[in-house]
Amino acid sequence: MNAIELTDVDKTFGKVAALRGLSLDIRAGELTALLGPNGAGKTTAISLMLGLGAPTAGQVRVLGGNPRQDDVRRRVGSMPQESALPPALTVQEAVTLFARFYPAPLAVEQALALADLGSVATRRAGTLSGGQKRRLAFALAVVGNPEVLLIDEPTTGMDAQSRAAFWAAMDDLKAAGRTILLTTHYLEEAERAADRVVVMNAGAVLADGTPEQLRSQAGGARVRFTSDLVLAELQRLPGVDSAAVDARGHADLRTRTPEVLLTTLIRQDTPFTELEVSRASLEDAFLSLTAPTAHQDVTA
Numbered sequence: 099m100n101a102i103e104l105t106d107v108d109k110t111f112g113k114v115a116a117l118r119g120l121s122l123d124i125r126a127g128e129l130t131a132l133l134g135p136n137g138a139g140k141t142t143a144i145s146l147m148l149g150l151g152a153p154t155a156g157q158v159r160v161l162g163g164n165p166r167q168d169d170v171r172r173r174v175g176s177m178p179q180e181s182a183l184p185p186a187l188t189v190q191e192a193v194t195l196f197a198r199f200y201p202a203p204l205a206v207e208q209a210l211a212l213a214d215l216g217s218v219a220t221r222r223a224g225t226l227s228g229g230q231k232r233r234l235a236f237a238l239a240v241v242g243n244p245e246v247l248l249i250d251e252p253t254t255g256m257d258a259q260s261r262a263a264f265w266a267a268m269d270d271l272k273a274a275g276r277t278i279l280l281t282t283h284y285l286e287e288a289e290r291a292a293d294r295v296v297v298m299n300a301g302a303v304l305a306d307g308t309p310e311q312l313r314s315q316a317g318g319a320r321v322r323f324t325s326d327l328v329l330a331e332l333q334r335l336p337g338v339d340s341a342a343v344d345a346r347g348h349a350d351l352r353t354r355t356p357e358v359l360l361t362t363l364i365r366q367d368t369p370f371t372e373l374e375v376s377r378a379s380l381e382d383a384f385l386s387l388t389a390p391t392a393h394q395d396v397t398a
């Protein structure tokens with residue numbers, strides 16, 4: 099079942115086309131990470147899902163209805179990139195106030211615990227640090243016990259401990275059957291937590307799959323070493339999908355068959371040092387998808 103369906107959605111702001119024929123289904127109960135370079139249209143897509151604007155063309159359905167209807171909005175929690183928090187209220191008061199807007203909210207203590215805010219519950223929102231403000235925004239997003247959570251760059255500004263607490267909360271919410279869509283520029287976090295990754299560019303979907311599927315699109319492995327080989331020689335090695343080499347002879351290759359490549363280097367007696375072989379990461383996939391020529395350049 100789909101919790102969210104966008105069909106052929108365009109959204110323009112004056113002359114800027116933020117979304118161009120975006121079609122996207124978000125399955126219920128999954129954690130989907132929406133990735134994309136700055137300006138790809140992620141925040142615009144989320145704002146339409148929140149009913150904050152209407153699409154210029156196409157259709158947006160959330161939980162089977164129009165996201166601009168109150169009965170749909172009450173079932174959706176949101177954590178925007180920047181939230182206006184009530185500065186004079188304490189953390190506990192703010193969460194208590196938000197809980198009253200919803201028919202079946204979480205207990206205030208539970209929302210505070212999920213957001214790891216117990217120790218600052220009596221502090222005024224206006225005095226919180228940047229990371230603590232993000233955690234309060236998260237508590238306000240979850241306190242209504244929403245079926246769907248839309249979260250824009252949740253961990254920006256959070257320290258390592260708050261990040262860990264945030265991802266632990268995501269696990270709890272997923273286990274409770276919630277549908278989560280989040281944007282992030284931290285690809286390692288997306289790789290670990292997401293059931294599915296959608297990469298957007300220029301207002302449309304560029305790639306869509308599990309983290310594993312996207313990684314394999316990027317090529318199986320990254321092989322780095324230092325040698326006297328020039329770019330043309332590196333590119334001729336068997337199974338090389340892309341190659342780069344810098345002025346000091348550091349080679350950076352993508353291949354689906356690293357064993358064949360290394361065997362060839364050894365057989366042809368090419369001296370090499372500083373060998374590193376790693377699996378392609380989601381970041382590699384993201385970079386090759388959004389900037390296809392990036393790895394073919396000769397970098398100085």
Ligand SMILES: Nc1ncnc2c1ncn2[C@@H]1O[C@H](COP(=O)(O)OP(=O)(O)OP(=O)(O)O)[C@@H](O)[C@H]1O
Nearest residue numbers: 111114115116134135136137138139140141142143
């Ligand atoms: N209210 C607006 N008025 C004019 N242009 C807008 C408006 N909102 C977004 N845009 C433009 O639409 C495009 C998509 O922006 P959006 O904020 O959705 O991207 P994003 O993927 O969320 O980027 P980021 O990673 O930087 O947050 C950009 O070119 C942006 O400048």
